[in-house]
Amino acid sequence: GNSVTQMEGPVTxxxxxxxxxxxxxxxTGYPSLFWYVQYPGEGLQLLLKATKADDKGSNKxxxxxxxxxxxxxxxxxxxxxxSDSAVYFCALSGGTSxxxxxxxEGTQLTVNP
Amino acid sequence: xxxxxxxxxxxxxKSGTSVKIECRSLDFQATTMFWYRQFPKQSLMLMATSNExxxxxxxxxxxxxKFLINHAxxxxxxxxxxxAHPEDSSFYICSANRQEEGTQxxxxxxxxxxx
Numbered sequence: 001g002n003s004v005t006q007m008e009g010p011v012t013x014x015x016x017x018x019x020x021x022x023x024x025x026x027x028t029g030y031p032s033l034f035w036y037v038q039y040p041g042e043g044l045q046l047l048l049k050a051t052k053a054d055d056k057g058s059n060k061x062x063x064x065x066x067x068x069x070x071x072x073x074x075x076x077x078x079x080x081x082x083s084d085s086a087v088y089f090c091a092l093s094g095g096t097s098x099x100x101x102x103x104x105e106g107t108q109l110t111v112n113p
Numbered sequence: 114x115x116x117x118x119x120x121x122x123x124x125x126x127k128s129g130t131s132v133k134i135e136c137r138s139l140d141f142q143a144t145t146m147f148w149y150r151q152f153p154k155q156s157l158m159l160m161a162t163s164n165e166x167x168x169x170x171x172x173x174x175x176x177x178x179k180f181l182i183n184h185a186x187x188x189x190x191x192x193x194x195x196x197a198h199p200e201d202s203s204f205y206i207c208s209a210n211r212q213e214e215g216t217q218x219x220x221x222x223x224x225x226x227x228x
Binding site for chain 2: 032034036041042043044045046049051089093094099100101103104105106108
């Protein structure tokens, strides 16, 4: 079945530091890949997505590239802000799971001023 | 962007009562919606898949008679927690699948506290 493995957290950075959150997956077929962000007490917001190999999703300075050869979808941002503090979830859909999402465990990011 | 709302955002009820949570897709139609439960500092746990006009599909271990799901229209799904007990206290989140994008959009969540 499908699975998603995320870099363990929590991650603490200073403002303007470079961010990488690793995500690897196991899936049959050609899944779509997503990053969602959850701020405290809220639901999940779609941050970015990619639907095929070598696609790059980007939004609000965050980027992730669909790497089929390494089955990875690592999230990066060049310069984080305090407002980026949140929990980040990597997820996939497709293959044998259809439209259901398979989530990683989430990574708590704290950015200090 | 696609917007999904949930109501109520927070509810406190007495043990033994039933609570209904609504999930609406505001600017698109969704044949499929999903209901999740989230425990503190954990990932989302899928409870059930709600399909418009048909019975919901429940995940293993989720009691269908306790968590009643109705998806009566293409923009509304409801989750009713029947005879709620303190162990049902949790954060419930719904999502709606925007089929043409192959993407789930999430509601803001409902915090349920059963006393």
